[in-house]
Amino acid sequence: MHKFANPARFLRISRMITPWFFILTAVLLVVGLYWGLFIAPEDYQMGSAYRIIFVHVPASYMSMFCYGFMAVASLVGIIWKHPLADQSARAAAPIGAVFTALALFTGSLWGKPMWGTYWIWDARLTSELVLLFLYFGYMAVWEAVDDRVKAARIAAIVAMVGAVNIPIIKFSVDWWNTLHQPASIMKSGGASIHPDMLWPLLISILAFNLYFVTVVLWRIQSLILRRQIRGLQMRIVEGRQNVEGQNHHG
Amino acid sequence: MASNVNTRASKRKKKRLYLVLTSMSIVVLAVGLVLTALEDSISLFLDPSELVERNIPEGQHIRLGGLVVEDSFKKDQDGLTYYFDVTDGAETVSVTYKGSLPDLFREGQGVVLEGETSNSGLFHATEVLAKHDENYMPKEVMDSLKKRGVYREVEEESI
Amino acid sequence: MLKDKIIMGEYAVFVWSCYGAVIVLMTALAFISWKNKKTDEKKLNALSKQLEEMNKQD
Known part of the structure; x- marks a missing residue:
């Protein structure tokens, strides 16, 4: 476990694989979105408006996945005290926030023509909005607390407590009356979406997943590099002080 | 050590x-x-059974949700006022509404209404929102399902 | 035919705005993350060179 979590080894491996992940992400994203926009058949009720599904569902799914990732990484960080775990959680937060914002925005633009409203305070929409604020809160902790060890601990607690919201989002449509419809893909009895529409959707979801892997690896690399930069800066300052001290004595 | x-x-x-x-x-x-x-406050709406059960007083602002009953939709002569029934399978409530309807509004589909009950038992809606179900399919597939008579059964089961 | 595909009934504004927002935001985030990583790599290299030279002077 600790061997894999060695920052230098992590940097080397992730530098090797990110270009490939990036290319795969770009290709699948283009294929998925093009298929969704132009090839997939129209829905029998919603016509072309349903094409928003090919961005809305992946963004919503990833908004929850990302938070789950942060919560697990935070748990590992708090129990095993490995900095790489805290850095992974921290790196994922802005990505999750972007996915959440996109889920809310695309959902709103889908709701207007179909439901008749941009927004309603039902359990699904409200809990997704809470998720956005959780991401903001998590990122604010890292910005506000100067002591890195303390920041990591507080942020980890925010991530783990906030994770309670994830099952609430997922099951809100089953537990309460909502305007939002129940699940179409991940439900008992198989997906209730025609294969001609399901395939581009699955490709799009895969592309969003790969996007997350690519970008989170870049961001973790950045955080590791910054830690090393701070270390070097300190050594340079110490070196100068030593030289000055010697000069003074001489 | x-x-x-x-x-x-x-x-x-x-x-x-x-x-x-x-x-x-x-x-x-x-x-x-x-x-x-x-x-109760998290749930967005009451269904017709709950509306009847709870004896909601007249004039109290609530949300009501259910399926629009087939063949119940009527337009007033002014072309702006609509009448339709909303059901959950057990109870049915008659609704009147003046305003514009969302694109997805149709008989057999789910709706969420905002409004209040009146002494005549009629529900006066001030806002109508259409609810979408979790099914997505191409038009041709739907047509052939209807032709084979499969869709009807599915729909009745789900109520 | 192609025109029909692009117009998408009366829903074009909604659909295209969604795809537009997704592409713009995701590209921006990816670019910023990559760019920051590049800058940090350069900074680290410059600093380690500086440290090496300092050690040589000693």
Whole structure:
């Protein structure tokens, strides 16, 4: 476990694989979105408006996945005290926030023509909005607390407590009356979406997943590099002080 | 010596793990209790059965949700006022509404209405929102399902 | 035919805005993350060179 979590080894491996992940992400994203926009058949009720599904569902799914990732990484960080775990959680937060914002925005633009409203305070929409604020809160902790060890601990607690919201989002449509419809893909009895529409959707979801892997690896690399930069800066300052001290004595 | 340090470290790890698991269980329990207590206010709407059961007083602003009954939709002569029935399978409520309807509004589909009951038993809606179900399929597939008479059965089952 | 595909009934504004927002935001985030990583790599290299030279002077 600790061997894999060695920052230098992590940097080397992730530098090797990110270009490939990036290319795969770009290709699948283009294929998925093009298929969704132009090839997939129209829905029998919603016509072309349903094409928003090919961005809305992946963004919503990833908004929850990302938070789950942060919560697990935070748990590992708090129990095993490995900095790489805290850095992974921290790196994922802005990505999750972007996915959440996109889920809310695309959902709103889908709701207007179909439901008749941009927004309603039902359990699904409200809990997704809470998720956005959780991401903001998590990122604010890292910005506000100067002591890195303390920041990591507080942020980890925010991530783990906030994770309670994830099952609430997922099951809100089953537990309460909502305007939002129940699940179409991940439900008992198989997906209730025609294969001609399901395939581009699955490709799009895969592309969003790969996007997350690519970008989170870049961001973790950045955080590791910054830690090393701070270390070097300190050594340079110490070196100068030593030289000055010697000069003074001489 | 080294193994001594190791066991002490792993004991601390175990302690932290139990601490996190315990606090998380408490958080989950607390949130669960709050959500159960607030169940009524979290649910977006009442269905017709609940509306009848609870004897909602006239003029109280509520949301009502259900399926629009087939062949119940009528337009007034002014072309702006609509009449239709909303059902949950057990109870049915008649609704009147003046305003514009969302694109997805149709008979057999779910709706969520905002408004109040009147003394005549008619529900005066001030806002109509269409609810979408979780089914997505191409038009041709739907047509052939209807032709084979499969769709009807599915629909009746789901009510 | 192609025109029909692009117009998408009366829903074009909604559909295209969604795809537009997704592409713009995701590209921006990816670019910023990559760019920051590049800058950090350069900074680290410059600093380690500086440290090496300092050590040589000693």
